[in-house]
Amino acid sequence: MNPASAPETSSFTPETPVGAIVAARPALARVFEKLGIDYCCGGKRPLAELARARGLDPATVLAMLDATVPAGVAEVDAAAMTLAELADHIERTHHEYVKAELPRLVEMADRVARKHAWRDARLKEVAETVTILANEMFSHMAKEERILFPFVRQIEAGAPDGFHCGSIANPIRQMEDEHEFAGRAVARLRALTDGFRPDAEACNTHRALLGGLEEFEADLHRHMHKENNVLFPRALERAARN
Ligand SMILES: [Fe+2]
Numbered sequence: 001m002n003p004a005s006a007p008e009t010s011s012f013t014p015e016t017p018v019g020a021i022v023a024a025r026p027a028l029a030r031v032f033e034k035l036g037i038d039y040c041c042g043g044k045r046p047l048a049e050l051a052r053a054r055g056l057d058p059a060t061v062l063a064m065l066d067a068t069v070p071a072g073v074a075e076v077d078a079a080a081m082t083l084a085e086l087a088d089h090i091e092r093t094h095h096e097y098v099k100a101e102l103p104r105l106v107e108m109a110d111r112v113a114r115k116h117a118w119r120d121a122r123l124k125e126v127a128e129t130v131t132i133l134a135n136e137m138f139s140h141m142a143k144e145e146r147i148l149f150p151f152v153r154q155i156e157a158g159a160p161d162g163f164h165c166g167s168i169a170n171p172i173r174q175m176e177d178e179h180e181f182a183g184r185a186v187a188r189l190r191a192l193t194d195g196f197r198p199d200a201e202a203c204n205t206h207r208a209l210l211g212g213l214e215e216f217e218a219d220l221h222r223h224m225h226k227e228n229n230v231l232f233p234r235a236l237e238r239a240a241r242n
């Protein structure tokens with residue numbers, strides 16, 4: 001049932017870090033998303049710990065991973081790309097999506113808050129959080145595109161670490177901190193909207209906003225996973241060899 005290239009799921013144990021699981025089998029990201037397990041910022045933590053934090057039995061989660069066949073629309077195999085290819089892929093897909101989607105979500109969240117906050121006061125905080133998230137994400141992606149990713153491409157081409165303003169470990173640490181911030185912001189949005197579920201009275205814009213936010217969360221998790229658990233560790237490892 002598995003493609004020959006993918007490691008067997010059953011090689012995962014409760015101690016396997018969730019980021020390593022998704023790096024080996026990208027399609028399993030969907031299982032973690034469904035269970036609310038954070039595999040991008042929490043990627044270095046073992047499966048058992050994150051499962052228990054969600055009140056789930058680690059053995060059950062392992063069984064769910066085992067039962068998951070690769071989906072029709074496969075996520076790219078980030079681990080098989082060169083660092084330059086992966087950086088290009090992240091810019092072309094995730095960064096472009098965020099740039100197109102966030103202004104739309106900001107505008108919708110503002111509109112929904114103005115019209116409906118009288119009946120659900122949390123909508124004000126939703127709008128504020130989306131605006132903060134948008135500002136942070138635009139500045140964050142600009143740093144990746146202008147500083148970190150060019151640095152990664154040069155490291156892969158053989159440049160010594162620290163050829164430009166210190167080690168690559170410094171911008172990587174900063175990007176990871178910013179991912180934590182973005183991860184907390186989307187988790188807050190999920191909590192404020194009862195898991196992105198509209199109530200019976202929600203208008204169409206409100207429903208479209210929640211659908212858009214849920215999709216944004218899933219894309220953000222895939223995006224940060226590729227950076228935190230694949231691109232960054234491989235760039236650090238490459239830099240150490242130059
Ligand atoms: Fe990024």
Ligand SMILES: [Fe+2]
Pocket residue numbers: 140144175179224227
């Ligand atoms: Fe990032």
